[in-house]
Amino acid sequence: MAQYNFENELASVLKMDAPITKGPMMRWQRKLNESNTCNNSMNCSMNKSLGMNASINTSTTAKTPKKSLNKSLNSKGSKTPKTPKGLGDRFIPNRSSTQFDLSHYKVMNTDTENAQDETMSPSKRDFQKGMSDNLHGDALNAKIMSYQTKAPPAPEGYQNNLKVLYSQNKTPGSCRKAVRHIPQVPERILDAPEILDDYYLNLLDWSVNNHLAVCLGGNIYLWNATSGNIQQLLSMENQEDYVSSVSWIKEGNYLAVGTSSSEVQLWDVENQKRIRSMTGHVARVGSLSWNSYVLSSGSRSGNIHHHDVRVPQHHIATLSGHTQEVCGLSWSPDGKYLASGGNDNMLNIWPAIIGSQDNSNNTPLYTFSQHQAAVKALAWCPWQPSLLASGGGTADRHIRFWNINSGSSLNAIDTKSQVCSILWSKEYKELISGHGFAQNQLCIWKYPTMTKVAELTGHTARILHMAMSPDGTTVVSGAADETLRLWKCFGVDPQKKKEQKSSTKGTSSSLMRGGIR
C-alpha cells in the first residue's frame, strides 16, 4: 500500500510539470492517511516511534523520524538529539527495500500507457457522458447522433438571395426630383443571343466612330449605331473558344479582342482583318484597356500584360498584383494610372509605364482591399482627374470612391445589389451603375451627394456590361437575359444646350465644358 503511494509520489515528482503542491504529501497528512486506512501494526509502530525515537517498520519506506525528532526536540528542550542510525531529518526512504531501477523503469514505461488508457480515455468518456447528461438529461431517453461527414457548405461568396431582396430599397420618395426628364423605358432593345452570362468578362464596347462591339459566344458583331447596320467581325475557329473581352482603341479604327484561348488580337475594323495576334498569357483574357499605343490586358491567371502594339516585341511589362482573375481594367483619362480589379477582391492602382523595361513600375502604387467581392466595375471621373469609382460584386455591393493622388477612400455607398459596371456621365455630374439581383436595374446617382436620381428597370436577369455612346447621351446595357437595352438617360435638352453655348461664348470657361478642347 505505502509502496504504491510512494511510487505515485515519485512519478509525480519525476514529472516535474505538476505544481509543487502536488509533490509528496506532508508527512502529517500521510501519517493521518495511514492511520485512517490501515489501522494495524503500522499504526502501533508509529505510536511507538513517538516515544522511543526508533523502531522503523521496514515495510514502510515512508516513515521518517522527523516528527519523532521534533517531538524529542520539544520534550528535551534545546538539546540536540542524536540522529538515530539510518534515520535523518529529511525524507529518506528505505533504499534497501526500494528497487529504484525497477520502479524507475516501470514509472517511465507505464507513464505513456497510463496517460492514454487510464487518465485520458476515462476522462474523455466521463466528459462526454457528463456533457450528454447535462445537455439533454437522462430523462430524454434517447441518443442523439449525427453523420460524421458534414453537409457540403454553400459555394464561397454565395449570399442568400432573400437578404438582397429584403434589404432592397426603392428610391426614397423624398429624394430630390431630377430637374431633367429621364426616360424610364429603353429607347431600343436589341437581341443578344448566346451572350455569355459570366460576370468576369467584358463583352461590350462602344467606339468613337459609333460602332458598338458585342461578343456573342465565339462571335463579335459590330452594330453601327448611326445606320443600324450589323456586321460580323469575327468568329472563333475553335468551337469551344469564345471571346472574353473587347476594347476599342481611342481612335475607333482598331478593336482589341481577348479570347478564352489566352490570345490578344488586334482587328482592323474597316477591312475586317486581323492585324496581329499577341500571345503571352496563360489563361483567358477577361479585361482590356488602351492607353494610346499601349494595350493592357488582364488575364484569369491574375497577371496584367502591357503590349506595345507598334513593335514586334509587343510584351513590354507584366504586372502581377492579383492572385485571381483580373476582371476590371481601366486607364485613367490622362493615361497616368491604371486601375485593376480582381476576383481576389483587390483593387490595384498602377503607375504608367515610363521606360519600357523599367521594373520599378511593376509594383502597385496603391492596393485597396476594402471591397468584399470581385471588383469589376471601374470608372475614372472625366471632370475630376484622379477620382476613381469602383464597384464590388454580390458579397460587397458597394460603390467606393478613391482619390488616387492621396490614396484615400472618399466615400462608399451600399447599393444593395451586385455592381457590374459604372459609367460617369459626360454631361451631368452623375454616374450610372448596373446591377444584378434583385431588380437588375440601372441606377443614376448624383455625385458627390450620391442621391439616387433614377432607377431604370427592365432587364429580367442581371446586368453584366455597360457602355456609353460617344456623344455621352446613351448608355447600352447588356444583361444575362440576352438583350441589349439602350437608355437615353443623359440626353441633353436642346434649349438648355443653346443657353449653355451662348454662356460659354461669353465666359469661355465652364466646368462642364472643360473637357472639350
Next chain:
Amino acid sequence: MAASTCQKNAITLKGSTETVSEFFMYGINSILYQRGIYPPETFTRVQKYGLTVLMSTDEKLKVYLQQVLKQVKDWLLDTTLQKLVIVIKSLDTNEVMERWQFNVECDKTVKTDSKPREKSEKEIQKEIMGVIRQITASVTFLPLLETACVFDILAYTDKDQDVPETWGEAGPHFIANSQEVRLRSFTTTIHKVDAMVAYRNDD
C-alpha cells in the same frame, strides 16, 4: 379489382418506412431551398405530392442526403427513430439559427412480417402535402438568415442503439430563447411524423 384496391391501401412497415424517408428527402430539400442555404440555381423543380418541390442538383449534397437517409431508413425499419432534426447554423459563429424538428412516433408493435394496416396512399400524400406546403409558407414568418449558413442533421434514436461507424454522438443544438411554431403532422398509422420549427427570437 377489390384485391388491388385493398393492396393499395395496405401499409406495411417497409412501405411506411419508404414513405417517411421519402418525405424527409423532399422536406429537407424544401427547407434548404426555402431558407436559401444553397444557391437557388442549384435546385430543380420536381412534381411530387401534387406540388412542385425543389430538389438540389448539387452532387455532393445529394450524396450526403442519401447517406444520411439510408441510415435513417434503417432506424425507421427498426422503429427506433424518435426524432429527426435539421439544424441550421451560422457558418461563421456556429450559432444555431433554426431547428426543424420532425418527431417520429413509431408503433413498436409492428414487425416486418405483421399484418398490413389500412390507410389509403392518397390520404397520406395529402397529409404530407400539407406539411411541405407549410415548410414553403414558413418563409413568411421566419426571420431572415443574415449570414451564410450550413445545416446538419441530427437523429434521435432509442438509448440502446449503437452508434454506427460513420456517425457520432452529438449535442441537441438547442436555441436559447427560441420561438417555436408547430406545423402539421402526418401518419402512416405505423409512423407518425410531427413537424415543428424553432427559430431564434431576437427581441
